[in-house]
Amino acid sequence: EAGVTQFPSHSVIEKGQTVTLRCDPISGHDNLYWYRRVMGKEIKFLLHFVKESKQDESGMPNNRFLAERTGGTYSTLKVQPAELEDSGVYFCASSQRSVAGGGTDTQYFGPGTRLTVL
C-alpha cells in the first residue's frame, strides 16, 4: 500500500510568488491534515479535511493560504503571495476514519515539502 505522498519535495521561490503544494493521501482515507514546521519550532496544525469538506481550519495563518480537496482525494495548499515567514516544512497526513465520536486513529504522514521563500 502506498503511503502519503507529497509534491514537490523542495520548492524555492521569491517573495511575492505563488506556490502550490500537493498531497496524495493513502487511498480510502477520508481525513486529510496539513501541518507546518518552521525551522527549530514545533510542528503546527493548519487544517483538517473530512473528504472534501474543511472540518477545522483554525490553524491557517492568514488568507494568503488556500487549501482545497476537490473530490475528496488529493489536496493542494496554495500560498499566494508568499512571504519570508512562510518558509518551513509542510507536512500532510491522512487517517482512515472519523473520530467525531471519540477515540483516535493513527495519522500517517508524508515526507513533507520544504518551502524556502527568498
Added chain:
Amino acid sequence: AQSVTQLGSHVSVSEGALVLLRCNYSSSVPPYLFWYVQYPNQGLQLLLKYTSAATLVKGINGFEAEFKKSETSFHLTKPSAHMSDAAEYFCAVSLTGNQFYFGTGTSLTVIP
C-alpha cells in the same frame, strides 16, 4: 489548551546505552499521546500511542513509553540504543484525535 514540552532538543547516547527522551504535556482532560520518529528524508512514522488503555505502551523497534498522569509525562525509552535509532523524535498530544499538538522535537545521536 493543549501543549507539549520536549526537554532537550539534542540527546546523545552511546550504542547499547539507555535511551530516554522526555515529554511533558499540558491538557485539561486526559489526552491521547503519541510518539513519532522522523528518519532523514522520510515522513513521520508512528512509534507508539497512548489511548487510555494500559499506561505502559510498547511500540515498534523496542521503544516504549509510560503515561504518568500525576507527572503529566509520557517519556520514551529504549533499553539499548542502536545506530539505526538516530533520528528526530516528536511527542504529540490530542484531545479530539484530529488536531495534534507537537513538541519541538528531539534529535537523537547514537555514538558508536
